[in-house]
Amino acid sequence: MPAPGSGPAFAALLIGNLSLAFGPWLVRLADVGPVAAGFWRLALALPVLLLLMKATRQPVPPLPRATWVMLALGGLFFAADLGAWHIGIRHTRLANATLFGNTASFIFAIYGFVVARSRPNRAQLAACVLALAGAALLMGRSYELSRQYLVGDLLCVLAGIFYVFYLVAIDRSRGRIRNWPVLTLSTLFGVVPLLLFALLLGERVMPGDWTPLILLALGSQVIGQGLLVYAIGHLSPLVVGLGLLTQPAVASTIGWLIYGERLQPLDILGMVAIGAAMVLVRRPARGPETTAPPPPG
Numbered sequence: 001m002p003a004p005g006s007g008p009a010f011a012a013l014l015i016g017n018l019s020l021a022f023g024p025w026l027v028r029l030a031d032v033g034p035v036a037a038g039f040w041r042l043a044l045a046l047p048v049l050l051l052l053m054k055a056t057r058q059p060v061p062p063l064p065r066a067t068w069v070m071l072a073l074g075g076l077f078f079a080a081d082l083g084a085w086h087i088g089i090r091h092t093r094l095a096n097a098t099l100f101g102n103t104a105s106f107i108f109a110i111y112g113f114v115v116a117r118s119r120p121n122r123a124q125l126a127a128c129v130l131a132l133a134g135a136a137l138l139m140g141r142s143y144e145l146s147r148q149y150l151v152g153d154l155l156c157v158l159a160g161i162f163y164v165f166y167l168v169a170i171d172r173s174r175g176r177i178r179n180w181p182v183l184t185l186s187t188l189f190g191v192v193p194l195l196l197f198a199l200l201l202g203e204r205v206m207p208g209d210w211t212p213l214i215l216l217a218l219g220s221q222v223i224g225q226g227l228l229v230y231a232i233g234h235l236s237p238l239v240v241g242l243g244l245l246t247q248p249a250v251a252s253t254i255g256w257l258i259y260g261e262r263l264q265p266l267d268i269l270g271m272v273a274i275g276a277a278m279v280l281v282r283r284p285a286r287g288p289e290t291t292a293p294p295p296p297g
Helices: 007-021 023-029 034-055 065-089 094-101 104-116 122-145 147-171 179-200 211-232 237-244 246-259 265-281
Strands: none
Touching: 007 023, 007 211, 007 246, 023 034, 023 065, 023 094, 023 211, 023 246, 034 065, 034 179, 034 211, 065 094, 065 147, 065 179, 094 147, 094 246, 094 265, 122 265, 147 179, 246 265
């Protein structure tokens, strides 16, 4: 349960996860290519982020070259994350795409142990086992049903790995620049690579219907990410981890109602295993603690 007085943050956590859970559906609804949808997600959100920078009085300060390099790398990795994830969304079930896209939190926690040169406790070791078992179950079911599902799952896992590198780059920039400028600049650096990649793939870029893309930009890049960043700063890692479980639950419900993507018992067992791993890996350790990153979006 959330701590007393954390009601607004807990509400932000739930609304942010709910908003992000609709992202894969909106990518499917968009009448442009999947990578082009990622481009429009960033391009349409960029003016809103600039306005938020001005409203919160967080300008971009003078920065050393190393920080600019890190921000540029962060934008490139975020573009790679969105490109791989959006392609994967169209080749697997919505529940799988959401689950595997959120494995970045688990991988980044392992990275934290390596950097801190500390050993995981029993709960964190259990999280590793659960995550591997859950991924094996889901990928095994995907291969049995269709090889297309397996390809989509692997692309979503790859997207999670790209997101880890994005988090590392952004984390190294936080000491010199505040939150909104970091998000705005990383978004800016990711726009052009996504556009070039979409053109190289021969995707349709100009939409006939702007509605899904506008909802994707506002819902995932501005509202979802913004509310989650706020919630992570006010709630315990355990509560945030439990809140993340609403994303695959909502996404699987959408997939079932809209696309008839029915879940089998092994699918549910795999989802529960990965969800339990995400909760365990965010539990505060008795030894050195690691910071839980914001979920992918």
